[in-house]
Amino acid sequence: MRRQKAKAAALIGAVVALAAAVGPAAGEERPGDPPTVAVDCSGNSQVRPGSYLIACGDGNNGLVSLRWTQWGPASAAAAGLDMVNDCRPYCAAGRFHSYPVTVRLDTVRPRPGHEGQSYYSVLHVHYTANTPPGTPRDTSYPIVVASRAPLA
Template sequence: MLAALATLVTSAASAGSGSATAAPTPATSIVYGCDGAKLVQPRTLSSIFCADLGIIVTDITWLGWTDPFAVGYGTEHRNLCEPTCAAGRYAVYPVGVYLFAPQRGAFTEVSLYSSVTAPPETYQLTGFPH
């Protein structure tokens, strides 16, 4: 999983390389938190399901953060909703994180890569500006 993410970052970085003389422009894309906060390279991503926090990714290490996408890995906490979502327990496992589809400077979608849930799952981020 990490090898695939590293390959993705390397490919994207080399695609933009060439004989450019100007320094690269810092990435400005953000991800919104559930409270509307503008986040750059957050250690925790909770805006996958703001209504119930059914999936949260913590301890994120970002391998790359650019305007079109960001990629990293962390620990997923997924509510199993057993016996109910309110009383559910969480499954915890390593996961790759891929943020993409920026609109007006904010990532709007996330794909999660893990050996537990294959193929990757993609979600629309539910954080929003206030």
Template sequence: MPPLSKENVVGWMRTGVVVAGIAGSVIAGGGVASADVSGPDTTLIVIPGGPQVRPSTIYLTPADAGDIVTGINWLYWGTDSAFGYGTETIKNCQPSCAAGGSTSTPVVITLTEPKVFWGRGGRSFTRATVYGVSGSHSVALR
């Protein structure tokens, strides 16, 4: 199975095999997940809502809720990375963000770069990368 990359994810999504393709990549050790799953869960900070593990919704732009991934099904959750799939909804802000509509598309989301969580002994993922049919983007999580 090819490693997880923007090109591979977009190709898998176009052919409808995104879940099987990514799961196979992880099982083969070729991509996102090489973390020890026997360790404690990494905590993801979700704003609003506080710290959560395996959240079903992540606000990528929490200030205006302009980019949200919902209905997340986590296929892997480790100490160094996590990935799953869901639906990304992005405001189109036409003619304005308040009056405009939104676009929803199926995506794969990966979480990486865990850091110490405010000295409380836990860790939180600090980066989310979203892969969709039209490309990918990465967001720093706070």
């Protein structure tokens, strides 16, 4: 019995050593590499934000309570809520409703004006239960990032 335990311990040790030698799993950031970022409406970079505004112009649609299960160089994934204003009778008097969602960020691009930094350029939202009226279960939003002119 002792021999079997010793062999099992040696095998487990070899597997752990091999995993450490191979490095991070595919799709995970490597230590020292700058993380891929999500860029918000103000042009600020974020990593694993707890909230993310979708409707930059009026603030009537945004993601909250985001819990990130993955954040890697090619994509990121989270679950949370989409808070959407029903704008009835008009947006200032409307009520916000929450919809459970899963979120994926992908399509990585170099960030203009930020050498060496990459950002996710597409946000995918999947509604896991009800959807806002007129909204499909799966929706994608481009994230457009403008380069900043250097300050004089």
